Amino acid sequence: MSLLQIKGVTKRFGAVQVLNGVDLTIEAGTVTGLVGDNGAGKSTLMKTITGIYAVDEGEVRLAGEPLDGATPGERRQRGIEMIYQDLALAKQQDVSSNIFLGREPVKRLFGFIPGFVDKARMDADAQKMIDRLGARIPSIHRPVGMFSGGQQQTVAIARALTFNPKLVIMDEPTAALAVREVESVLALIRQMREEGIAIILISHRLNDVMEVTDRIVVLRQGRIEADLATKKTQMREVVGYIVGAH
């Protein structure tokens, strides 16, 4: 069974029809590139998966289970993570506070006062995760706003990976990064695929998309314009579909 099934999804905002009956299936352990012009509906489509938006028609299923009405928090629990372009980090909080945001482990203080956030455990696990990603971060006790763009990206990725996700959606993860940092993000994507995670990569940087994906889906005016195997296509063809020349 496919990990994610999107069937006939439509979404309109007022008079604007943003999604126009989208069908898409995503398999575990694959990297899918989602490309398209600005306003093609990429972000809206992703937000119907993460639960920020409700669909007007159609449905989204994860491992066969419908996701209707599940809140963004519930969908995260079921294994859908998204890394936003602006990273959605709380800049004045430290690394572990960001990684565990919304899912802080709690313990009892002195064995009986409940509800204490277990910061020591959060810090230890955050450090482990950062090390596993092979990232260099000056100190996990600093507010993440003091880090460079690449380091902040690492924190956002760590947040997505800490709770064993099934599907990770990445919105322009390389757009703001230096060349070396791009390489490490692409390596990370491959590593996630090895672990059986499905990845949807939204990007305008077609070089990165060609390099790391198995499959490229082109969205145009709220419809799937093309669904291509990366090995059998070329950048020219992809661009053609994006601008609607085919």
Next chain:
Amino acid sequence: MQSSYIAAQSSGWRQLQFFFDSKLHVRLESIIVLLVLGTAMTVLSPYFLSVSNFLNILLATSTIGVLAIGTTLILCSGGLDLSIGSILGVAGVVGAYFCVELEWPWPMAIIGALGAGALAGYVNGLFITQLRIPAFIVTLGMLGIARGIALLIAPNGGAIYGLPAPVVYLGQGRPLGIPSPVVILILVAILSHYLLAYSRFGRHTLAIGDNEQAGRATGIPVERLRRKLYTISGLMAGLAGLIFMARVNAGDPTAGFTYELTAITAAIIGGTSLFGGKGSILGAIVGALIMGVLQNGLNLLAVQSYYQQIAIGAVLILAVYIDQLQTEKEKKA
């Protein structure tokens, strides 16, 4: 040689700052301001340094302290509540009306005051989250509404006197020699410090104040959390109203006038950011004490109360300016 000495010194200072900030949840600067202010008052007035005056300051601080706790939670979430002074007023009047005018049993005074406060706060939260009206406007509106209701309920707009003894005890009693309002403040402070610094509720509050989008992306129910926060702020104002009413043995519809100014100032000089994402309850208590010492000292020095208003206003502007510099520095780094 010289410069490395300065560097070492400044890093020692930094470490001390970090220790106070992360372990004690109070800004080092706030403590120093409080100590300097206390020392100055001791030098200036022979009456300042005494146990009875110390209890006086604590007693005077208790009302503002409770308000500053609610304000701290609101500011941490990136919100604002200007209505707390007026809610304090209406809560006291409702409590007094229940047990004096309606002659209901005395616990109803407590329930009435706290309930009126929480209800007003909940209405604030509802308007802010459901109708998406800015908090500044909603709570400014509530400032007028709550005060108006207080004056309407009170007969001829005057105070309601003669509360039952158990209620008065909450304001004038001295369990173990400590004024009851001070005991209440300490208990509430401990509970809210736990809430803000150690619970998930507190972490989520700071996170949505820092970046609301981060909260949404990680599945925090942002609107529900905001409603809870405004309800707590209202509840705190209700509690402050109860304490005030019990202390003066009357439900006074003009009570708490401009207290929001003092409470917000106390929270901010305690190290809570006006822009959200940062703050502490212990800091708010230290801030409230600074305001208390300032007012008490100016009283002892027989400075006209008009000057005190000016001083509080000036301190607020200065504190926000410093907070702004700090925030800019952190964002740049």
